[in-house]
Amino acid sequence: MRVAIIGAGVIGLSTALCIHEQYHSLVPSLEMEVYADRYTPHTTSDGAAGLWQAPARDHPDTLWNKETFDYLLGHLGSPAAKEMGLFLISGYNLFTQPVPDPSWKNIVLGFRNLTPKELELFPGYRYFSVRTNLNGTFAFNLPVTNEIVLPRLMQRGVKFFHKKVESFQEMFAQGMDVVINCTGVRAGELQPDPELQPGRGQVIKVLAPWVKHFIITHDIESGIYNSPYVIPGSEFTVLGGIYQHGNWNEENSAQDHKTIWENCCRLLPALQKAKIVQEWSGLRPARPWVRLEREPVRHGHFQAEVIHNYGHGGFGITIHWGCAMAAARLFGSILQEKKLASPPQPRL
Amino acid sequence: MAAPKVAVVGAGVIGLSTALCIAETCPSCSVTVLSDQFSPNTTSDVAAGILIPHTYPGTPIHVQKQWFKETFTYLFAISNSAEASEAGIHLVSGWQIFKNTPKEELPFWSDVVLGFRPMSEAELQKFPQHRFGQAFTTLKCDCPPYLLWLEKRLKATGVQMYTRKVADLWELHSEYNIVVNCTGIGAHQLVGDEKLFPVRGQVLKVHAPWVKNFIRDGDGLTYIYPGIHRVTLGGTREKESWSLSPDPGTTKGIFDRCCSLEPSLRGAQDIKVKVGLRPSRQCVRLQREVLSQGGVKLPVVHNYGHGAGGFSVHRGTAKEAARLVGECIAALQGSSSRAKL
Numbered sequence A: 001m002r003v004a005i006i007g008a009g010v011i012g013l014s015t016a017l018c019i020h021e022q023y024h025s026l027v028p029s030l031e032m033e034v035y036a037d038r039y040t041p042h043t044t045s046d047g048a049a050g051l052w053q054a055p056a057r058d059h060p061d062t063l064w065n066k067e068t069f070d071y072l073l074g075h076l077g078s079p080a081a082k083e084m085g086l087f088l089i090s091g092y093n094l095f096t097q098p099v100p101d102p103s104w105k106n107i108v109l110g111f112r113n114l115t116p117k118e119l120e121l122f123p124g125y126r127y128f129s130v131r132t133n134l135n136g137t138f139a140f141n142l143p144v145t146n147e148i149v150l151p152r153l154m155q156r157g158v159k160f161f162h163k164k165v166e167s168f169q170e171m172f173a174q175g176m177d178v179v180i181n182c183t184g185v186r187a188g189e190l191q192p193d194p195e196l197q198p199g200r201g202q203v204i205k206v207l208a209p210w211v212k213h214f215i216i217t218h219d220i221e222s223g224i225y226n227s228p229y230v231i232p233g234s235e236f237t238v239l240g241g242i243y244q245h246g247n248w249n250e251e252n253s254a255q256d257h258k259t260i261w262e263n264c265c266r267l268l269p270a271l272q273k274a275k276i277v278q279e280w281s282g283l284r285p286a287r288p289w290v291r292l293e294r295e296p297v298r299h300g301h302f303q304a305e306v307i308h309n310y311g312h313g314g315f316g317i318t319i320h321w322g323c324a325m326a327a328a329r330l331f332g333s334i335l336q337e338k339k340l341a342s343p344p345q346p347r348l
Numbered sequence B: 001m002a003a004p005k006v007a008v009v010g011a012g013v014i015g016l017s018t019a020l021c022i023a024e025t026c027p028s029c030s031v032t033v034l035s036d037q038f039s040p041n042t043t044s045d046v047a048a049g050i051l052i053p054h055t056y057p058g059t060p061i062h063v064q065k066q067w068f069k070e071t072f073t074y075l076f077a078i079s080n081s082a083e084a085s086e087a088g089i090h091l092v093s094g095w096q097i098f099k100n101t102p103k104e105e106l107p108f109w110s111d112v113v114l115g116f117r118p119m120s121e122a123e124l125q126k127f128p129q130h131r132f133g134q135a136f137t138t139l140k141c142d143c144p145p146y147l148l149w150l151e152k153r154l155k156a157t158g159v160q161m162y163t164r165k166v167a168d169l170w171e172l173h174s175e176y177n178i179v180v181n182c183t184g185i186g187a188h189q190l191v192g193d194e195k196l197f198p199v200r201g202q203v204l205k206v207h208a209p210w211v212k213n214f215i216r217d218g219d220g221l222t223y224i225y226p227g228i229h230r231v232t233l234g235g236t237r238e239k240e241s242w243s244l245s246p247d248p249g250t251t252k253g254i255f256d257r258c259c260s261l262e263p264s265l266r267g268a269q270d271i272k273v274k275v276g277l278r279p280s281r282q283c284v285r286l287q288r289e290v291l292s293q294g295g296v297k298l299p300v301v302h303n304y305g306h307g308a309g310g311f312s313v314h315r316g317t318a319k320e321a322a323r324l325v326g327e328c329i330a331a332l333q334g335s336s337s338r339a340k341l
Helices: A010-023 A062-075 A079-084 A142-155 A168-173 A184-189 A254-267 A269-273 A316-337 B013-025 B061-079 B145-156 B184-190 B248-261 B263-267 B307-340
Strands: A002-006 A031-036 A086-095 A109-113 A133-140 A159-162 A178-181 A197-207 A214-218 A229-232 A237-240 A275-286 A291-299 A302-310 B005-009 B030-035 B089-098 B114-118 B132-141 B160-163 B178-181 B197-207 B214-217 B223-226 B231-234 B269-280 B285-293 B296-304
Touching: A002 A010, A010 A031, A010 A142, A010 A178, A010 A302, A010 A316, A062 A079, A062 A316, A079 A086, A079 A142, A079 B263, A109 B114, A142 A159, A168 A178, A168 A291, A168 A302, A178 A316, A184 A275, A184 A302, A197 A254, A229 A254, A237 A254, A254 A269, A291 A316, A302 A316, B005 B013, B013 B030, B013 B145, B013 B178, B013 B296, B013 B307, B061 B089, B061 B132, B061 B307, B145 B160, B178 B307, B184 B197, B184 B269, B184 B296, B197 B248, B197 B307, B223 B248, B231 B248, B248 B263, B248 B269, B269 B307, B285 B307, B296 B307
Parallel strands: A002 A031, A002 A178, A031 A159, A086 A214, A178 A302, B005 B030, B005 B178, B030 B160, B089 B214, B178 B296
Antiparallel strands: A086 A133, A109 A133, A197 A237, A197 A275, A214 A229, A229 A237, A291 A302, B089 B132, B114 B132, B197 B231, B197 B269, B214 B223, B223 B231, B285 B296
16 A cells, blocks of 8 residues: 655645544555655745634634644643644734623633733734733744654654655556645646635844743734744744735745834834844635545546645634544545455444 | 930942831931942842742742732832833733642732733643733832932932941941841841841843833742843742852753743843852741840841742831831830830
8 A cells, every 4th residue: 555645834744644543453464655846844834823823703713723722732741742843822812892701711721811901912912802811821833843753753763755746647647556646735736726826925033032832813803823923942932923925936035124123013012122133924724614524536447546635724823623633534545445445343 | 215226237229218208207207228338239229120929938928918919009109100111110011820720720819910801712822831810010129220319319408328337236326326137138137137038030131122121930940020121031949059159051051941932032132140148047037026125125127038029018018117116215205205204
């Protein structure tokens, strides 16, 4: 059973890990290969702030978000946590208008609304009937995580290829039985998908170790991610607040830099003395909902399968493990159909 | 009296903040700071500087609360300004956890810190040996940055600072009109205060920048306070111990206790060990005294004995000390105008 995963961002690598962990002992013939034209630190994931925070909207995705949170929470106390750069962080979500409590309020730890005194910290956000919240959620270091997961997969015998895959057929011609499509924003190059659009973002990474909370502002008018945010990592703090739908440009924009810097310093005056370390732009793989499904593909006389797992927008980190497990379940159903693995028998 | 000359003895957080308050409230005063130690060699430099008050048995609660509130408000404003990083002041959220439910579920300061609330069951699961907890957001004053920032502010207002060991407050009577005694544990010898005793604290300052939340055991013995560059791990409370030498067994004990609360600390790097002697007393000695010899008087304002709570109340006690200095000046002016009659 030969499996190829296309894409080596957080989605590709976590899907590879999840499937390998679950099936390598059940399927002795399992051979897994990862193909990607970009690896850490050049993937979209590498620019992510790495904060677990689900979008406010209520969505079937919600379960995948919870599964990811619980998975990360379970790893918190482990030695792996430090390697992964995984840690708990508290912070603020600020709104200019009243909003209902988010669907994930019981997933994170200690969700609550801010007190009037705390709102004094954020003057622009108090003149409306504002609700803001503070929660213990996760941040982790994506480049570090990708660097950890990749060697782990290699240790498990997964092979990596630095190569741009031009078509699914190319993979099947090489003898792959299943291809898992984790190509993120450029999935359209393998199979046109008008629902998938780039959501261009730009961030400034600074040194500001005195900032211990994340701050995410929300402005219904500007739209999601287009309002300033400050997210501390274990070493650097990410400043952002740019979302440009349909913009494929991966170059840094001076105008966007100015917008981010001014807005974030206004939000948090303590940032004014922060040292700028890096500027980065990336394309969020935006889609109305994640494409996570099987697609049978005929290749000559032969029935092959593609499992799509892309379109995670700006919340790949938040949802990655839930999606990896869902992809693994789809993989399991493929195996069952091919009678290569039987489901666990009930103990009698 | 034109330009009263005020000497502040001591350059820890109490001495420097008191000098600053005096300079602010009495612009005509000439203020000088005298100390045998300056940052980074003061007791304050060892402290984590977290704003969680210590309760003084001998001081009315409403007074302690006022001191804490003034300090919190003052630092909160700095934390929200461009000066925050230079001053070393930042907000930090976290948990105070208890193995047994405390007698007092709502400490007197619970409405001064931000967002004080009991911890949820889910949050408590992180601490299986603890049954109750409180979550809140407070401020941390990193030392040395805070002391260096105070020194900078003092120099800007024209306050002079000199390294000098004062053996006896009286030796200052010919050069200064008023002396402010902020000598912390030094007051034991300097003014012979038998009610002042050291409570030895050993801490570890480690590099663990992924730790963003504080954790404190309600017994006050184990705590994790993330600062700007280092996390302070503590601690000990050894009454009457005067030893400033780090104890290796204690270091291991502190490290193990903190790792049991926050396992990721096992990966902490560059562990530095420090010892400080908390200048402890039933109540802070914050009062006037007049020393006199041979008809010559020297007004003294004492401001020492803050024990484990120096950072938490420093601004409040500094303001009160400055007010007492004002009273001393008024008394001196009163007696000098009487002398003119």
